[in-house]
Amino acid sequence: MNNTAKLNINGQIHELPIVEGSEHEKAIDISSLRNKTGYITLDDGYGNTGSCRSEITFIDGEKGILRYRGIPIEELAEKSTFVEVAHLLIMGKLPNQEELKRFSDLLTKNETIHEDMKFHFEGFPSHAHPMAILSSMINATSCFYPEILSSERQEDFVVQAARLLSQVRTIAAFAYRKSRGLPAIYPKPSYKYTANFLHMMFSNPYQEFDAEPEVIKALDLIFLLHADHEQNCSTATVRMVASSKANLFASAAAGVCALWGPLHGGANQAVLEMLADIHRSGDDGSKFIAAAKDKKSGKRLMGFGHRVYKNYDPRAKIIKKRCDQLLAKLKRVDPLLDIAKKLEEAAINDPYFVERKLYPNVDFYSGIIMRAIGIPIEMFTVIFAIGRMPGWIANYREVHENLETRIYRPRQIYTGLTQRPYVSVKERV
Numbered sequence: 001m002n003n004t005a006k007l008n009i010n011g012q013i014h015e016l017p018i019v020e021g022s023e024h025e026k027a028i029d030i031s032s033l034r035n036k037t038g039y040i041t042l043d044d045g046y047g048n049t050g051s052c053r054s055e056i057t058f059i060d061g062e063k064g065i066l067r068y069r070g071i072p073i074e075e076l077a078e079k080s081t082f083v084e085v086a087h088l089l090i091m092g093k094l095p096n097q098e099e100l101k102r103f104s105d106l107l108t109k110n111e112t113i114h115e116d117m118k119f120h121f122e123g124f125p126s127h128a129h130p131m132a133i134l135s136s137m138i139n140a141t142s143c144f145y146p147e148i149l150s151s152e153r154q155e156d157f158v159v160q161a162a163r164l165l166s167q168v169r170t171i172a173a174f175a176y177r178k179s180r181g182l183p184a185i186y187p188k189p190s191y192k193y194t195a196n197f198l199h200m201m202f203s204n205p206y207q208e209f210d211a212e213p214e215v216i217k218a219l220d221l222i223f224l225l226h227a228d229h230e231q232n233c234s235t236a237t238v239r240m241v242a243s244s245k246a247n248l249f250a251s252a253a254a255g256v257c258a259l260w261g262p263l264h265g266g267a268n269q270a271v272l273e274m275l276a277d278i279h280r281s282g283d284d285g286s287k288f289i290a291a292a293k294d295k296k297s298g299k300r301l302m303g304f305g306h307r308v309y310k311n312y313d314p315r316a317k318i319i320k321k322r323c324d325q326l327l328a329k330l331k332r333v334d335p336l337l338d339i340a341k342k343l344e345e346a347a348i349n350d351p352y353f354v355e356r357k358l359y360p361n362v363d364f365y366s367g368i369i370m371r372a373i374g375i376p377i378e379m380f381t382v383i384f385a386i387g388r389m390p391g392w393i394a395n396y397r398e399v400h401e402n403l404e405t406r407i408y409r410p411r412q413i414y415t416g417l418t419q420r421p422y423v424s425v426k427e428r429v
């Protein structure tokens, strides 16, 4: 295969190397382009830009393939747990029994937030969105462990990673309790990761929350399916911040902020709000589908479409199946699930969605599972953030440990005013 691409600029030919990934994706390496030609590339929304080389997650959006460190998401969803997958992403391998015990013990040892951090929660108004609390508190965590932040030792990184992974769910649960005026519930060392989160969310000082095994498994699956997704908006943000050599907690806090938006992680909340609105209005979904196709309406079918998947999101398939199973097990009938299924059926047979290759994404059914578990809607994106933490940590590590990492600093094409004189305040019109 020819391993260069030829670029003709005003009759001058420039050769650019072609790079091939382990799954045979090809890229043109333009790192010397500006130096050689004075030109830069313009790629609005980065749809054609590979921002890094990464060994963590592979997606083929045309075929609907997602693999963490080479292992298909379907297999991990069926056979593994969130904690094992976190180990896979961060450490590069599925843990053996001894490694799993060591990693789980480290999570348990680091699960309680510094007692003084509790005072920070007091400063937030009760109506504060938990994503705002989560990003602030993750950043604040770094203040309590300054010694570890300056360390370059591998063992210290693992402790930091475990602390972040473990404490994010403690912070999330405390934020929820605070928003409801409920007392904070401390983590319980005997519980595993997801059961412990449910305990901190729903137990009371006078009564322990008794989570059904299916509920724990369903939430663990949601965490696992969200654990990484290559260079999405929030992960790219984490890598961007990490490239400036900011610490792990600051980088993850930035990831939470990027995730919050309704076009990204905030979509799971937006889907449920959309389904509830449709239900309230008495629409069977057809009016909403018509509005979503009309650009002037400002509406989109939330939970549909994806920058990378031009096929069914493999996570959506898994979640839809689990959603049906969980509701049947809990003997729950949810009218919003019926509306979601009708919307999906209508959309996948509608030329507007078919031509644009818009299929359900991970957020389309996840909200219905969370609703069945009793997780309030404003916590949906927080759940996504807890799940995405291993991916952010793994990506942070890749940036941090790569000695060739340069600070991420894109260019731009300036379209503003050209040079003009300064006008003093008295003469300005």
Ligand code: ACO
Binding pocket: 045, 262, 263, 264, 265, 267, 292, 293, 299, 300, 301, 302, 303, 304, 305, 306, 307, 308, 356, 358, 361, 362, 363
């Ligand atoms: N409903 C209606 N039309 C849509 C939708 C949708 N959900 N998504 C895309 N389109 C249309 C666009 O209007 C555009 O139409 P046009 O070609 O006639 O102008 C075309 O499909 C392409 O859409 P873009 O916005 O250019 O696609 P992009 O890759 O930039 O956006 C995104 C992807 C943000 C996910 C988009 O599909 C969307 O807004 N979906 C709804 C929000 C959502 O579910 N987000 C979660 C994504 S998954 C995640 O982050 C975990």
